[in-house]
Amino acid sequence: MTGKLAKEIRQTKPFSSAAEEAILNIHRTASVLAQLFAETLKPHGLTEVQYNALRILRGAGKAGLSCQEIADRMLTHDPDITRLIDRLATRSLVERSRSEEDRRVVVTRISSAGLKMLSSIDEAARMLPQQTLGHLGEKKLQALIDLLEEARKA
Numbered sequence: 342m343t344g345k346l347a348k349e350i351r352q353t354k355p356f357s358s359a360a361e362e363a364i365l366n367i368h369r370t371a372s373v374l375a376q377l378f379a380e381t382l383k384p385h386g387l388t389e390v391q392y393n394a395l396r397i398l399r400g401a402g403k404a405g406l407s408c409q410e411i412a413d414r415m416l417t418h419d420p421d422i423t424r425l426i427d428r429l430a431t432r433s434l435v436e437r438s439r440s441e442e443d444r445r446v447v448v449t450r451i452s453s454a455g456l457k458m459l460s461s462i463d464e465a466a467r468m469l470p471q472q473t474l475g476h477l478g479e480k481k482l483q484a485l486i487d488l489l490e491e492a493r494k495a
Contacts, residue, residue, distance in 0.1 A: 346365060367489075367492075375389060382462065385461065386432075387458070391429060393415055393417070394411055394415070394426070394429065395434060395455050398451035399451050399455070401450070401451075404448075404450075406449060407440070407447065408426060408449070409422075411426070426449050434454055435455055436450050437450075
């Protein structure tokens with residue numbers, strides 16, 4: 342038996358497998374959640390990827406991180422972290438400097454303007470997950486987390 346996705350996307354033929362239906366459901370859900378988050382970020386002129394990079398840098402503190410370290414911590418793969426950081430630097434949301442230990446490495450730190458930007462988004466970003474998934478309850482959310490983590494092992 343097919344779920345609601347087929348109706349949502351107006352698919353007339355059955356899915357080829359439950360695995361296909363599950364993957365398409367994951368994509369559809371991720372897209373819906375990303376759109377809601379994009380709407381939250383839009384007034385601040387940030388993309389989800391930029392927001393993620395700023396949060397990573399806030400977590401790194403005064404030590405900062407290299408582009409590779411930022412890339413390793415990103416939720417989604419971005420092939421050009423340097424350009425991403427360039428855009429944030431143009432807006433004075435991050436600062437860059439050469440590493441003292443290895444002059445070839447550029448260290449990026451969040452600026453005071455970047456911290457201020459994040460603090461203006463924090464409350465809405467904290468509320469969004471509860472608003473979108475809170476109705477599932479703790480047991481179902483934990484089951485969802487466990488299933489998604491297990492799926493990524495494949």
